[in-house]
Amino acid sequence: MLAKPLLLLLLLYCAACHTQSLQLINCNATQLQAVRNVTSLTTLRLHNCRLEQQQLKNAIFLRFNQLLSLELEHSQLNSLEDYALHGLARLQHLSLANNNLSLIKAWSEQPLAALTSLDISFNALIRLPAHGFEQYPNLQLLNLSHNRIEHLEPDCFHNLSHLKHLQLHNNHLQLIAASYFHGLHRLSGLGLQHNQLKQVEAASFESNTHLRSLHLEQNLLADLKFLKDAGLTRLVHLNLSRNSLEQLQPSGFSKNFELQALDLSYNKLKELQNNSFIGLESLERINVSHNSLEHIAVDALHPLSAVFQLDLSYNRLKTLPENLLHGNRQLKHIDISNNQLSQLHPGLLQQLTHLTQLNLARNLLNEASWLQRLAPGLNRLALRVDLSSNRLQSLNLSSLLFFEQVQLSDNRWNCSWLVKHMLRTPPTALNFARSWPMLSAWSVQQLLNIRGIDCFDGQQNRSIVLLDVSAARQQTPPDCDCKSSQESNIELYTLTPPLTWPRIRTDRFDSRSVIIWMLAAIALAFAGLRWGQRYMDRKERSKKLKEIQDKQQLIRVEA
Structure with a gap:
């Protein structure tokens, strides 16, 4: 009985939703004027509409006095008449993005007191006039990105005391004057990226004491003196x-003692001094990648006591001081890849008990003994290490057994070391980024797809083929000493295979072919023996089954 009333209420709700929102695509001014029941509309979206002379006429939305959201985008608008938005007293969100507007006006006789969000991005604005937004006193979000703004008039943001987010990115600004953002006391997010800024005057952010996020990437700044402004303390x-x-x-x-994330990547920094990061006790993430760093002072990173993510990749570092990271005990992610490090001091990582990612790829490391000197309290099972593309010739594999993963591809492995260690089953955590099929069934298809491991014998590049003969080792005699065998399996690796395969050069096709065909013949012989054994077993079972049936039949006859 309750199903019908609920269904009726649902239909009425959907009908109400349908009448409250309207979207018109490829419309014109006549069609807009012909819209009925506009008093129930709260959301109106106009996309790709062809208005007369690409202009919005006065009081065109006068009938839409209940609108809360208006989007007029991608319509090639050149201008709005002085009172085009007159009558939209309840409007909260207005978007005029992706048009050709070149001038900001009030566009209403009365202030749009309810408007909190204004989007004029992707237009043709060149300058912002003084008092241009005075009719929007409660604006909280203003998007002026992707225009051609070169200059901001003094007091252009006058009367925007409630503004929280201001987007000015992707414009042509060259200077931030001290008067630009004066009076924006509640501003918390400011986007100035992708401009042509060369200078930010002192006291530019003096009145922006609530500013929490500041984007200045992709500019031409050469100094950071403006960071000492009192307005940037939060x-x-x-x-x-x-x-x-x-x-x-x-x-x-x-002055930036509350800063948590700092990005200095893609600059021209050559060194980090002991006093470079003083005051950043709350910093958690720092990115200094893609610079020209050649030197880092011993105490340069010590003020960063809370940092857990450090990126020093793509620099020119050749050495790192032993005590460089001793003050950063919260570090979890370290990226020092793409440098020129030839060695790491054994004590560099001894204090890092929270480390989970260590990237040292594409350096010049020729040994990794420091991996045996990690912090005693470190959870190695959660640690991922990338040592790929270095100059490692050998490793103490027993020190890497309990890591989550170790990337070891593209190193200069010594052939003798590989023969000694890699012919045995390697730990699953080690990833050499190579396909090494371990053959046990000896099928022809597998034999033809054997790949090798690159290694170096002196200066000569060679390749070693690995074959799995573990199946042969498992065929132990019935009277074996199983206990001693189990004890031997506790060792780091399984026993050395009974067959030792010679090193095979990549250009010795004939020798490899002979070995492959020999293995194929052996595989076929084993297959024949197994088939014969199974045939004899089946014949024996059928014989026994026939005898049992004969006996049962004889018993029935006697009965």
């Missing part, structure tokens, strides 16, 4: 990537 995220920074001023971040 900054949490700062992106300075892809600028022209050559050095960091001493104590340049001393």
Whole structure:
């Protein structure tokens, strides 16, 4: 009985939803004027609409006085008449993105007091006039990105005391003057990336004491003196990537004691000094990759006591001080790949008990004995190490057994070491990024797909073919000493195979072919023997079954 009323309520709800929102695509002004029941509309979306002379006429939305959201996008609008938005007293969200607007106006006789979000991105704005947004006193989000703005007039953001997020990225700004953001006391997010900024004047953010996120990447900044402004003391995220920074001023971040994420990648930094990061006790993530770092002072990273992610990749580092990371005991992710490190000091990682990722790929490391000197309290089962593309010739494999994964591809392995260790079953955690089929069935298809392991015998590049003969080892005699066999299996690797295969050069096709055909013949012989044995077993079972049946039949006759 309750199903019908519930169904009726659902239908009424869907009908109400349908009447509250309207989307028109490829429309014109006449069709817009012909829309009925506009008093029930709260959302109106107009995309690719062809309006008269690419202009929005005065009071065109006067009938839509209940609108909360208006989107007029991709319609090639050149301008809006002075009172085009008149009557939209309840409007909260307005988007004029992807048009050709070149001038900002009030566009309403009365203030749009309910408007909290305004999007004018992807237009043709060149400048922002003074008091241009005065009719939107409660605006919280303003998107002016992807325009051609070169200059901001003083007081262009006048009366926007509630503004929280301002997007000015992808414009042509060259200077941030001290007066630009004055009065934006509640501003928490500011996007200035992808401009042409060369200078940020002192006190530019003096009144923005609630600013938490500042994006300045992809500009031309050469110094960071503006970071000492009192307005940036609560900054949490700062992106300075892809600028022209050559050095960091001493104590340049001393005012940013709440900063948690700092990106300095893709600059021209050559060194990190002992006083470069003073004041950043709350920093958790730092990226200094893709610079020209050649030297890092011993105490340069010590102020970063809370950092857990460090990226120093793509630099020119040749050595690292032994005590460099002793003050960063919370480190979890370290990336020092693509440098010129030839060795690591054994004590470099001794204090890091939380380490889970260590990337040292594409360096010049020729040994890894420091892996045996990791912190005693470190959970090695959660540690992933990347040592690929170095110059390692051999490793103490027993020190890598309990790691989650170790990447070892593209090193200069010594052939003798590989013969000694890799002919045995390697630990599953080791990844050499090569396909080494271990053959047990000796099928012809597998034999033809054998691949080798690259190694170096002196300066000569060779390849070793690995074959699995574990099946032969498992065929132990029935009177074997199983206990001693189990004890021997506790060792790091299984026993050395009874057959030792010679090194095979990659260009010795004839020798390899002979070996392959010999193995194929052996495989066929074993297959024939197994088939014969199974045939004899089946014949014997059928014979016994016939005898049992004959006996049962004889018993029935006697009965």
